[in-house]
Amino acid sequence: MQPDTENKTAGGSASTPPPARDAITRFVFERAPVRGAWVTLDAASRGILDCHPYPPALRRVLAELLAASTLLASTLKLEGSLIVQLQGSGPVKLLVVECNDALELRATAQWDAQRTAAFGQHATLAELAGGATQGRLVITLDSKGNGTLYQGIVTLETTSVASLFEHYLATSEQLASRLVLATDAGRAAGLLLQRLPGAGTGDDPGPDDTWTRAALLMSQLDPVTLLAPGSAQSLLAQSFPHDDVRMFGQKPVAFRCSCSRERVERALRIAGLAEVESILAERGNVEVTCEFCNSSYVFAPVEARAVFSPHASSARH
Numbered sequence: 001m002q003p004d005t006e007n008k009t010a011g012g013s014a015s016t017p018p019p020a021r022d023a024i025t026r027f028v029f030e031r032a033p034v035r036g037a038w039v040t041l042d043a044a045s046r047g048i049l050d051c052h053p054y055p056p057a058l059r060r061v062l063a064e065l066l067a068a069s070t071l072l073a074s075t076l077k078l079e080g081s082l083i084v085q086l087q088g089s090g091p092v093k094l095l096v097v098e099c100n101d102a103l104e105l106r107a108t109a110q111w112d113a114q115r116t117a118a119f120g121q122h123a124t125l126a127e128l129a130g131g132a133t134q135g136r137l138v139i140t141l142d143s144k145g146n147g148t149l150y151q152g153i154v155t156l157e158t159t160s161v162a163s164l165f166e167h168y169l170a171t172s173e174q175l176a177s178r179l180v181l182a183t184d185a186g187r188a189a190g191l192l193l194q195r196l197p198g199a200g201t202g203d204d205p206g207p208d209d210t211w212t213r214a215a216l217l218m219s220q221l222d223p224v225t226l227l228a229p230g231s232a233q234s235l236l237a238q239s240f241p242h243d244d245v246r247m248f249g250q251k252p253v254a255f256r257c258s259c260s261r262e263r264v265e266r267a268l269r270i271a272g273l274a275e276v277e278s279i280l281a282e283r284g285n286v287e288v289t290c291e292f293c294n295s296s297y298v299f300a301p302v303e304a305r306a307v308f309s310p311h312a313s314s315a316r317h
Contacts, residue, residue, distance in 0.1 A: 032210035033196035056121035067190035090130025091115030182223035189226035257293035
């Protein structure tokens with residue numbers, strides 16, 4: 001956690017950093033085991049959504065998942081990636097959002113354009129997946145250091161992305177949470193509030209009262225507020241006017257895909273020379289397009305065959 005750079009108290013004042021368009025700000029309630037985070041995504045979200053011609057409903061759901069995934073990743077002590085994957089039999093058969101420990105995002109989806117359009121721009125995630133019983137949301141924590149995978153599965157019984165993540169946090173992390181998400185024209189924002197272990201214990205009911213009051217305020221919050229111009233300090237002061245909230249330094253969030261020509265070369269070696277020769281005979285070259293960022297990697301015949309030379313293989317190790 002970064003050192004404090006800003007401290008807001010009810011009725012007090014503090015220096016305010018300029019609002020960031022792609023950043024997350026974490027905060028805690030003083031004298032109460034309540035924490036939270038606020039994220040705003042602008043260029044990062046638009047960059048991801050503009051990689052493919054996603055229909056309006058899918059763009060909105062993806063933007064919400066990007067904000068929610070960033071908030072969730074920021075609360076975890078994880079050296080690796082958080083991967084959120086939707087699997088269903090509906091118009092959206094697959095959807096993947098990935099956020100690593102550096103808060104770098106990427107996402108992709110596979111959809112049937114005609115079936116998706118039939119649901120309209122306000123379709124829920126469950127509807128896009130084919131119904132509550134036809135899809136599921138899988139949240140994977142991939143620790144790159146030791147290769148450990150932890151997976152949690154969330155059924156699509158609730159109607160919103162926010163409630164799905166609240167359910168995941170309650171069941172998998174044992175943390176009572178409230179989440180509000182907002183999107184507009186590719187932008188996304190989210191506010192997460194969590195009650196930490198220890199709330200409501202002992203003889204002092206104060207900490208639990210703080211959570212109850214703050215959670216109620218969250219339920220009354222207009223999501224549009226999260227997209228309004230302003231700093232984290234002004235948003236939190238407006239959202240929790242009776243609480244002493246301490247904020248930590250903003251962390252940038254960015255769209256960054258992990259694809260590269262070297263990774264594609266490794267994929268070609270796995271496919272094998274016979275498969276590559278078959279593609280060359282049919283198309284004249286080998287072209288591989290990243291499903292996430294839509295970047296294209298083209299290999300002329302001599303380049304494709306060179307991938308299998310002993311020198312090329314040893315140079316990559």
